[in-house]
Amino acid sequence: MLEIRDLRTSYGKIAALKGVALDIKDGGLTCLLGPNGAGKTTLIWTLAAILKAQSGSIRMDGEELIGAKPHQIVSKGIVTVPENRLVFPEMSVTDNLFAGAFSRRADKIAVAQDLEEVLQRFPRLRERANQDAGTLSGGEQQMLAVARALMARPKILLLDEPSTGLAPIIVEEIFEIIGALRDEGRTIFLVEQNANMALEYADDFYLLEQGLVTFGGKPGDVDHDELIQRAYLGTRKAS
Amino acid sequence: MEFYLGLLQILGVHTLLGLSAYVVLLTGQVSMAQAGFYAVGAYVAAMCTAMFGIHILPAVIIASVSTGILAMIVGFPALRVRGLMLVVATLAFGEMVRMFFFNFRWQIERDGKLIGPNGAEGFRAIRFFPENGWETGDVALFIWCIVVIVLGLLWWVDNTRAGAVLRAVGHDEVAAQSVGLNLTTIKVAAMALGGAIAGIGGGLYAHTVTHIEHGVFGILLATFAIAYPILGGLGSVFGTLLAVIFIQGFLVEGLRFIGDWRSLLFGALILLVMNLRPTGLLGERMSPLKTLFSRKSPVVTNAKETQ
Numbered sequence A: 001m002l003e004i005r006d007l008r009t010s011y012g013k014i015a016a017l018k019g020v021a022l023d024i025k026d027g028g029l030t031c032l033l034g035p036n037g038a039g040k041t042t043l044i045w046t047l048a049a050i051l052k053a054q055s056g057s058i059r060m061d062g063e064e065l066i067g068a069k070p071h072q073i074v075s076k077g078i079v080t081v082p083e084n085r086l087v088f089p090e091m092s093v094t095d096n097l098f099a100g101a102f103s104r105r106a107d108k109i110a111v112a113q114d115l116e117e118v119l120q121r122f123p124r125l126r127e128r129a130n131q132d133a134g135t136l137s138g139g140e141q142q143m144l145a146v147a148r149a150l151m152a153r154p155k156i157l158l159l160d161e162p163s164t165g166l167a168p169i170i171v172e173e174i175f176e177i178i179g180a181l182r183d184e185g186r187t188i189f190l191v192e193q194n195a196n197m198a199l200e201y202a203d204d205f206y207l208l209e210q211g212l213v214t215f216g217g218k219p220g221d222v223d224h225d226e227l228i229q230r231a232y233l234g235t236r237k238a239s
Numbered sequence B: 001m002e003f004y005l006g007l008l009q010i011l012g013v014h015t016l017l018g019l020s021a022y023v024v025l026l027t028g029q030v031s032m033a034q035a036g037f038y039a040v041g042a043y044v045a046a047m048c049t050a051m052f053g054i055h056i057l058p059a060v061i062i063a064s065v066s067t068g069i070l071a072m073i074v075g076f077p078a079l080r081v082r083g084l085m086l087v088v089a090t091l092a093f094g095e096m097v098r099m100f101f102f103n104f105r106w107q108i109e110r111d112g113k114l115i116g117p118n119g120a121e122g123f124r125a126i127r128f129f130p131e132n133g134w135e136t137g138d139v140a141l142f143i144w145c146i147v148v149i150v151l152g153l154l155w156w157v158d159n160t161r162a163g164a165v166l167r168a169v170g171h172d173e174v175a176a177q178s179v180g181l182n183l184t185t186i187k188v189a190a191m192a193l194g195g196a197i198a199g200i201g202g203g204l205y206a207h208t209v210t211h212i213e214h215g216v217f218g219i220l221l222a223t224f225a226i227a228y229p230i231l232g233g234l235g236s237v238f239g240t241l242l243a244v245i246f247i248q249g250f251l252v253e254g255l256r257f258i259g260d261w262r263s264l265l266f267g268a269l270i271l272l273v274m275n276l277r278p279t280g281l282l283g284e285r286m287s288p289l290k291t292l293f294s295r296k297s298p299v300v301t302n303a304k305e306t307q
Helices: A040-047 A070-075 A093-100 A108-121 A123-127 A138-150 A167-185 A197-202 A224-233 B002-026 B034-052 B058-076 B081-103 B134-160 B161-171 B172-178 B183-209 B220-231 B237-254 B256-276 B298-306
Strands: A004-009 A014-024 A028-032 A057-060 A078-081 A154-158 A189-194 A204-209 A214-215 B109-110 B113-115
Touching: A014 A028, A014 A040, A014 A204, A014 A214, A028 A167, A028 A197, A028 B113, A040 A070, A040 A078, A040 A154, A040 A189, A057 A138, A070 A078, A070 A167, A070 B172, A078 B172, A093 A138, A093 B109, A093 B161, A108 A138, A154 B256, A167 A189, A167 A197, A189 A197, A189 B081, A197 A224, A204 B058, A204 B113, A214 A224, B002 B034, B002 B109, B002 B134, B002 B161, B002 B183, B002 B220, B002 B237, B034 B058, B034 B081, B034 B109, B034 B183, B034 B220, B058 B134, B081 B220, B134 B161, B134 B183, B134 B237, B161 B172, B161 B183, B172 B183, B220 B256, B237 B256
Parallel strands: A028 A189, A028 A204, A078 A154, A154 A189
Antiparallel strands: A004 A014, A004 A057, A204 A214, B109 B113
């Protein structure tokens, strides 16, 4: 379990996270909703240690993670699928997958097995195994980004807006994959703007507005329409 | 013949200079500091042979190690900045080095003559080669032996996981971090390796010309250093080699007969090449990561068959 308490991150003088607190429970899909500029990506980047937290704590099973370097976070099993996919465009699909296993590079046999497993899960990637990742469609690149993260054998998978810039039908496909991963008992933290889709799959959800978590609960807990309105547009008053 | 052997020497040292920028450029960093490391390498190696009577080979190694360490020290603060800011920071470093040698005086007496760096006058009489009876051809051969070793070494690095790692950082830093690459270590290592190679180049250069002075190591040289891998492309080390031959062999030396028009044509030809081949003479391809993980993985073979 990942416990985030009073997490603050800022860009210079502008505070982006103003004391975020939330829990990511083991074996479930925790979803974070929020409008543009709420600090969702900032939170992901802070968890991945790509951004430095100003203060607060991030504990994984009691162990403090603040101060760790990005590669150490990956070794601890917290693996990010960054927004806009960010595959290595001029590497082949297979090489992208191998790159995902960088933190476990010593274990060649297991890496080869995982590669087979991932290619089984994503047959489309197998078809394109030797193609440059940059030549894939947006949806395929997103699959590759998820597959690449799986190659690191994540304990917690952080997904930053996997639906960005994808056609609705592809978004559905991506969410089915996320749902399948959840059903296998994996721990997933999903940051999304697509509230409708996200709530369909989430076990728990939080609402992030202007750098603060303003609501947390289960998908059935609250009036759907109001929530979606707030997820897209935000509100001035915190409830 | 003498002329061509001399040209071969120039091509050799410039290849080393270009390769030093190539390594750093793989990680996406445009460094204008390579001429600075080259200068330090030149002075250190020259001091070793001319002032202390050390053989050229250990002298070049000493130069290379010291510039490697220097590059590492410069790397830590410099790589915190990116893009244009890094260009400015490294350019500033290069100028600092140049100004240092402009003011650097340290002469000792040897065989009744004062020898050593003498400020703006430069460092004269770096005569290891003539003193030991090396002909122009011997020197060219010696330089190219070293160039081939460095080229081979880099080519090998490029085709191992290390090369893929450098390129991954060059492509996308966030993506590289999200797969668990340690950015600082990788960038500083590339910088150190680049610095060490520039040191070798500089050390050899000093001995081929026998007289070095601060003016040679200015912005023009720094620009050449970065122009080689950009023009040659990041596909492989041979792109840089090709670019050096093209620029130094063809544009600088080969076009001498057209006199003052050369500079104009020089710029125009570079523009033309960059337009025809925007990713360089030998464009980029990624080195195969898979060969390292599993040379004969059944998975990969399957994947190839389905293609």
